[in-house]
Amino acid sequence: MSRTKPAVRALVFDVFGTVVDWRGSLIREGRALGAARGIDIDWAAFADAWRAGYRPAMDRVRVGELPWMNIDSLHRLILDDLLKQFGIRKLKEAEKRHLNEAWHRLRPWTDSVRGLKRLKRGFMISTLSNGNVALLANMAKNAGLPWDVILSAELFHHYKPDPEAYLGAAEILGLAPAEVMLVAAHKDDLFAARHAGLRTAFVRRPKEFGPAGLDRDLRDDRRFDHNCDDFLALADALGC
Amino acid sequence: MSRTKPAVRALVFDVFGTVVDWRGSLIREGRALGAARGIDIDWAAFADAWRAGYRPAMDRVRVGELPWMNIDSLHRLILDDLLKQFGIRKLKEAEKRHLNEAWHRLRPWTDSVRGLKRLKRGFMISTLSNGNVALLANMAKNAGLPWDVILSAELFHHYKPDPEAYLGAAEILGLAPAEVMLVAAHKDDLFAARHAGLRTAFVRRPKEFGPAGLDRDLRDDRRFDHNCDDFLALADALGC
Numbered sequence: 001m002s003r004t005k006p007a008v009r010a011l012v013f014d015v016f017g018t019v020v021d022w023r024g025s026l027i028r029e030g031r032a033l034g035a036a037r038g039i040d041i042d043w044a045a046f047a048d049a050w051r052a053g054y055r056p057a058m059d060r061v062r063v064g065e066l067p068w069m070n071i072d073s074l075h076r077l078i079l080d081d082l083l084k085q086f087g088i089r090k091l092k093e094a095e096k097r098h099l100n101e102a103w104h105r106l107r108p109w110t111d112s113v114r115g116l117k118r119l120k121r122g123f124m125i126s127t128l129s130n131g132n133v134a135l136l137a138n139m140a141k142n143a144g145l146p147w148d149v150i151l152s153a154e155l156f157h158h159y160k161p162d163p164e165a166y167l168g169a170a171e172i173l174g175l176a177p178a179e180v181m182l183v184a185a186h187k188d189d190l191f192a193a194r195h196a197g198l199r200t201a202f203v204r205r206p207k208e209f210g211p212a213g214l215d216r217d218l219r220d221d222r223r224f225d226h227n228c229d230d231f232l233a234l235a236d237a238l239g240c
Numbered sequence: 241m242s243r244t245k246p247a248v249r250a251l252v253f254d255v256f257g258t259v260v261d262w263r264g265s266l267i268r269e270g271r272a273l274g275a276a277r278g279i280d281i282d283w284a285a286f287a288d289a290w291r292a293g294y295r296p297a298m299d300r301v302r303v304g305e306l307p308w309m310n311i312d313s314l315h316r317l318i319l320d321d322l323l324k325q326f327g328i329r330k331l332k333e334a335e336k337r338h339l340n341e342a343w344h345r346l347r348p349w350t351d352s353v354r355g356l357k358r359l360k361r362g363f364m365i366s367t368l369s370n371g372n373v374a375l376l377a378n379m380a381k382n383a384g385l386p387w388d389v390i391l392s393a394e395l396f397h398h399y400k401p402d403p404e405a406y407l408g409a410a411e412i413l414g415l416a417p418a419e420v421m422l423v424a425a426h427k428d429d430l431f432a433a434r435h436a437g438l439r440t441a442f443v444r445r446p447k448e449f450g451p452a453g454l455d456r457d458l459r460d461d462r463r464f465d466h467n468c469d470d471f472l473a474l475a476d477a478l479g480c
Contacts, residue, residue, distance in 0.1 A: 173373070
């Protein structure tokens with residue numbers, strides 16, 4: 001390609017897995033709850049099952065089988081099934097709500113906050129997550145994530161990888177798609193963003209899925225503008 | 241009223257006039273442009289006329305006479321008229337665009353950044369402005385405004401004082417209206433928020449409209465939850 005690309009002005013970030021360690025965080029919360037309430041189950045399996053339910057639930061919204069529901073609501077649908085499946089019957093409504101909001105309390109990877117602070121000097125930095133705004137805002141407050149803007153699929157009523165989510169983010173930032181770069185640990189997300197005209201940065205997060213995810217494809221792909229090991233390496237690559 | 245109100249969780253702020261000094265900032269930008277390009281007009285009158293065009297333009301959107309347009313676009317419509325009206329013919333398109341984006345570069349009142357930093361410790365803090373997201377995000381970056389979230393009427397396609405703007409903000413923050421407090425320098429905005437069920441804090445900004453605005457009603461009103469002289473006084477009142 002010889003056409004000149006415009007300068008990147010904004011970085012938009014996938015969040016679950018890219019910025020925060022959902023699996024480690026959910027296991028920690030589950031074990032703490034289990035110890036407090038005497039619930040002895042495999043919390044790693046519970047975390048994996050919760051996450052596994054997420055994409056199919058979103059896809060039911062994407063194809064119109066469910067009306068628009070935000071991720072808090074989808075997480076709760078899945079949770080209610082899981083509680084039955086794992087034989088957990090003793091939680092009160094307030095405890096279920098608190099457990100569902102574990103997603104608001106996910107912890108960042110060790111490089112995330114430092115990396116975002118550096119990247120923020122050179123770019124507008126925003127979430128672009130399927131998580132809802134309240135979830136992302138609470139998470140940012142809990143974890144000290146220094147976002148300039150909180151953008152979510154919720155604002156466009158289209159979950160990623162629908163193109164409306166990527167194009168909606170660029171439009172609301174007042175930018176052309178090629179002035180916006182998606183940073184993500186998931187290649188399908190990046191390919192969809194690229195297809196919509198955004199720039200792309202792949203960040204490897206080998207521990208995201210625990211031992212079961214070790215055989216995933218984490219290789220560089222030259223179709224992405226950047227391939228990095230963490231946000232600090234991305235900041236180096238972008239000169240921040 | 242004897243019913244118990246829930247605790248306030250989020251503060252949402254009107255921006256133009258409440259957080260930033262649009263008039264002083266526009267006059268400063270206008271004079272700088274005038275000096276550079278030899279345009280000798282009354283920039284205070286220009287700023288006042290620009291702002292005066294804003295509410296009628298929004299109202300045309302609110303009643304459906306214009307399709308949804310964001311504030312950047314409405315500012316530009318008004319600007320194009322004003323340039324004719326003030327006999328300014330020498331600006332190139334890029335200069336007009338830069339001038340229109342003076343609204344992205346408005347400067348905060350002297351207490352705004354310090355006050356917001358204190359309030360941010362105790363509450364989720366967000367914009368709730370008729371300004372579009374890109375404008376508010378650029379302004380925050382320029383001025384160092386430490387928002388947790390950038391919310392705008394643009395997200396709801398309803399300009400304040402439509403109730404959808406206030407209720408939409410609460411909903412997207414995952415809160416009940418009574419858990420959200422609007423902070424604003426304009427009583428009509430506060431009354432509309434109150435009518436929608438939000439809490440209210442009036443902040444006096446006597447210099448907002450320059451000498452012409454000195455006879456405005458800046459008195460306390462007991463229907464508001466708070467009446468203050470600046471954001472530091474509000475932080476005191478809220479215990480931050």
